[in-house]
Every structure is written in C-alpha cells, then in structure tokens.
Amino acid sequence: MINRRRFLLSSLAASFGISLPVHVKSANLRQAFREGPGAPLIISTWKHGLPANRAAFDSLSAGGSVLDAVEAGVRISEGDPAVTSVGYGGWPDAGGEVTLDACIMDRDGNAGSVACLKHIKHPVSVARRVMEKTPHVMLVGEGALQFAEKEGFCRENLLTPQAKEVWEKWKRESAAGTVTGHDTIGMITMDSSAELAGACTTSGLGFKMQGRVGDSPIIGAGLFIDNEIGGAAATGHGELVMKTLGSFLIVELMRNGMQPEDACREALERILQKIHIQPNQQVGFIAVDKSGTAGGFSLRDGFEYALLREGENKLIKASFLL
Ligand code: SD4
Numbered sequence: 426m427i428n429r430r431r432f433l434l435s436s437l438a439a440s441f442g443i444s445l446p447v448h449v450k451s452a453n454l455r456q457a458f459r460e461g462p463g464a465p466l467i468i469s470t471w472k473h474g475l476p477a478n479r480a481a482f483d484s485l486s487a488g489g490s491v492l493d494a495v496e497a498g499v500r501i502s503e504g505d506p507a508v509t510s511v512g513y514g515g516w517p518d519a520g521g522e523v524t525l526d527a528c529i530m531d532r533d534g535n536a537g538s539v540a541c542l543k544h545i546k547h548p549v550s551v552a553r554r555v556m557e558k559t560p561h562v563m564l565v566g567e568g569a570l571q572f573a574e575k576e577g578f579c580r581e582n583l584l585t586p587q588a589k590e591v592w593e594k595w596k597r598e599s600a601a602g603t604v605t606g607h608d609t610i611g612m613i614t615m616d617s618s619a620e621l622a623g624a625c626t627t628s629g630l631g632f633k634m635q636g637r638v639g640d641s642p643i644i645g646a647g648l649f650i651d652n653e654i655g656g657a658a659a660t661g662h663g664e665l666v667m668k669t670l671g672s673f674l675i676v677e678l679m680r681n682g683m684q685p686e687d688a689c690r691e692a693l694e695r696i697l698q699k700i701h702i703q704p705n706q707q708v709g710f711i712a713v714d715k716s717g718t719a720g721g722f723s724l725r726d727g728f729e730y731a732l733l734r735e736g737e738n739k740l741i742k743a744s745f746l747l
Pocket of ligand 1: 510608609610627628629630638639640641659660661662663664
C-alpha cells in the first residue's frame with residue numbers, strides 16, 4: 426500500500442511540476458503493476474489493430490514470449506492487402522515501388538530495424554532477425570534485402586492490382602509531391618508479468634519520394650520501449666515525429682511520473698512548439714506504463730487505437746489537440 430501511495434504521490438508531484446528521483450519513480454511503476462491484476466495488455470494503432478491485438482493475445486496464450494506476441498500481432502496487418510499502409514498491399518512510393526519500414530524492440534532494450542526494404546512481406550520479422558542475428562540495429566535498402574534472403578525470406582510482389590491502380594490515378598491526377606496515408610501499425614504488448622515489447626511497421630506515406638524513410642523504423646521516433654518504465658509508438662507524418670523523437674520523449678515523460686495519455690499529449694504539444702506544421706499533417710501516439718495504464722492522443726481529430734485488456738478488445742477514439 427505504501428508503494429501504491431508513493432506511485433500516486435509521484436503522479437501528483439508530476440502534475441505540479443515537481444520531480445522525484447528517477448529510481449524512486451521506476452520502483453513505484455514496477456510496484457504498482459505487481460499490485461495490479463497482472464493480465465496481458467495489448468495496444469495498437471488504428472482499427473486494423475483489433476485483429477492484430479487478437480493475434481498477439483493468441484500468441485501469448487499459446488505460450489509465446491512477449492516478443493513473439495508483438496511480432497505475431499503486427500504480421501496480421503503486414504499480410505492483409507486491405508490494409509493499404511502496411512506490408513503487402515501497401516501504397517507504393519512515387520516510382521510505383523512498395524518500400525517497407527519496420528522495427529521491433531524487446532524487454533532487454535535490444536532493437537532491430539529495416540528501412541526501405543523491397544519485396545519482403547513481413548519486414549517486422551526481418552527486423553527481429555537483425556536484432557537477434559547481427560551486431561547491428563538497422564539495415565536499409567539493398568543490404569536489408571540481401572540479409573532477408575540469406576535468412577530465408579522469399580521475394581514477393583507486394584504491389585497489388587488495387588494499389589497499382591490507385592498509384593496510376595495519383596500519377597495522372599495529383600500534384601507532384603502530394604503524399605497521403607496515416608495508418609502505420611505500432612503495437613506495445615505487456616504480458617502477465619509486466620514484461621514489455623513493441624513493434625512498428627509501415628509502407629510509409631503513400632507516393633512518398635523514392636528513398637524516403639519515415640519515423641516508423643527509427644528507434645525512439647516510431648517506437649520506444651523501456652521495460653522499467655513503459656513503451657510508446659507513433660503513427661502519422663513521420664517527419665514531425667522524427668524531429669522531436671516522439672516515442673522516446675513519451676517514455677521519458679512517463680519516467681518523470683506523467684500518465685501515458687498526458688505524456689502523449691505533451692509530445693504533441695512539443696511538435697506544435699518546435700515545428701511549423703502543415704494543415705494536412707496528423708500525428709497519433711499510443712503509450713503504456715509499467716503499471717498497466719494505457720492511453721493515446723493525436724494532433725487532430727480522427728485517430729483511433731485498439732486496446733485489448735481483461736478479455737475485451739476495443740477501439741478507442743483518441744482525444745486531440747487542434
Ligand atoms: C511514416 N509514420 O512513414 C509513417 C506513415 C504513417 O501512420 O502512415 N503513419 O511517416
């Protein structure tokens with residue numbers, strides 16, 4: 426009880442701008458979870474997060490690790506051609522090529538990432554191999570593809586007839602430089618022992634400049650996990666998230682006692698303070714802390730996230746700033 430009181434005190438102190446020593450806050454977050462129900466919690470961005478959450482939950486239920494679960498979860502969106510912003514069926518770049526960005530992070534602070542990867546349907550699984558089988562964090566382009574093939578991943582055509590049609594229409598009708606789409610999947614999974622893992626995977630902004638890489642595969646921007654504190658993930662215009670290292674910032678704000686939703690809001694305020702944003706730009710964040718509190722927030726109206734906890738998997742409309 427004393428520890429729960431201290432946890433509440435820490436949150437209260439944060440709301441008055443008073444900072445407690447980091448080791449006290451971390452210990453309180455850990456203790457608060459131990460006093461909680463200890464059920465898995467899975468949060469992910471957008472409506473397609475619902476089936477992804479379910480797959481992550483099924484993986485945990487089958488005895489998978491929290492890392493297995495987060496990978497299994499986002500692979501659902503990667504493999505679904507109806508999800509036109511992730512993996513197979515994703516909208517291509519300006520040259521008509523599907524290039525994928527993804528990252529994954531485990532409870533021990535290990536991370537793997539791929540960017541501008543062509544022809545491979547499940548970039549998150551390649552990112553996991555980068556993490557587990559190389560001394561590096563990130564592989565890009567041709568090198569990432571070579572590594573994937575060496576690891577046994579097969580080349581596939583990722584451009585569906587539907588995506589090709591949309592791209593051809595864009596080429597005929599749209600002004601050069603117009604980009605679109607905000608449906609990256611970012612997921613944070615917490616198992617019943619409060620261990621955390623996260624993943625983020627996308628085909629990036631539709632019709633992006635060739636060679637462009639967004640926030641999603643950048644550790645600290647599209648995703649960050651600190652197993653002592655919590656995790657955060659981003660969706661939307663990656664340039665805004667990269668310039669403010671949004672996910673890392675959110676985890677640091679939670680380290681200082683802020684609630685996940687407030688931390689997401691604060692990271693969006695930071696974007697507004699530091700960057701001149703365009704009228705069409707959107708960013709959404711999700712976050713979970715070690716006590717099992719989850720939340721999200723977005724710059725503008727329209728962002729939703731999927732939250733699975735205590736057997737219920739539901740879509741939540743995020744509050745927004747503008
Ligand atoms: C990017 N953040 O490449 C991604 C795009 C996206 O939901 O659609 N996010 O900038």
